[in-house]
Every structure is written in C-alpha cells, then in structure tokens.
Amino acid sequence: MSxxxxxxxxxxxxxxxxxxxxxxxxxxxxxxxxMRGLGSGIKEFKDASKEEDKDEKAKKE
Structure with missing residues (x-):
C-alpha cells in the first residue's frame, strides 16, 4: 500500500x-x-454539472 x-x-x-x-x-x-442539507447540496451540484455539460454540447454544435 502506498x-x-x-x-x-x-x-x-x-x-x-x-x-x-x-x-x-x-x-x-x-x-x-x-444530512438533509448535505443531500440538497449534492443534488444542486449534480444539477449544475449536468447543466454545464448541456452548455458544452450546445457550444460544440
């Protein structure tokens, strides 16, 4: 193990x-x-990253 x-x-x-x-x-x-606050924070992060991916794809097209 390192x-x-x-x-x-x-x-x-x-x-x-x-x-x-x-x-x-x-x-x-x-x-x-x-835990509720942590879960909502993770959900917001995932939503923002999905939105970023959509923006990237739209710029390429």
Whole structure:
C-alpha cells in the first residue's frame, strides 16, 4: 500500500469512532437536519454539472 493511500484506509472501528464523535458534537436531533442539507447540496451540484455539460454540447454544435 502506498504512503498516500494510508489515510484513505478507514476500517469499521474508525467509522464507529467518527459516528460517536459526531453524535456527541451535534446531538441526535440535529443530525437529520445536517444530512438533509448535505443531500440538497449534492443534488444542486449534480444539477449544475449536468447543466454545464448541456452548455458544452450546445457550444460544440
């Protein structure tokens, strides 16, 4: 394994630790709101990238 790939090797214990830390920092009631915002941000990004692709194709034609 390369030295650069080492930080990307996340196992189940690391994921569990991250989940526990997030729960402690934000609380159980705030997490669904955070995930909803993250999901809408990803959706907007995908829509913008699709629109960019359409603009690129229209310029080529």
């Amino acid at each position: 030295l650069y790939m080492l930080p990307l090797a996340i196992g189940p214990w690391q994921i569990a630790l991250i989940v526990v830390i997030v729960l402690l920092l934000f609380g159980g009631k705030k997490i669904p709101e955070l």
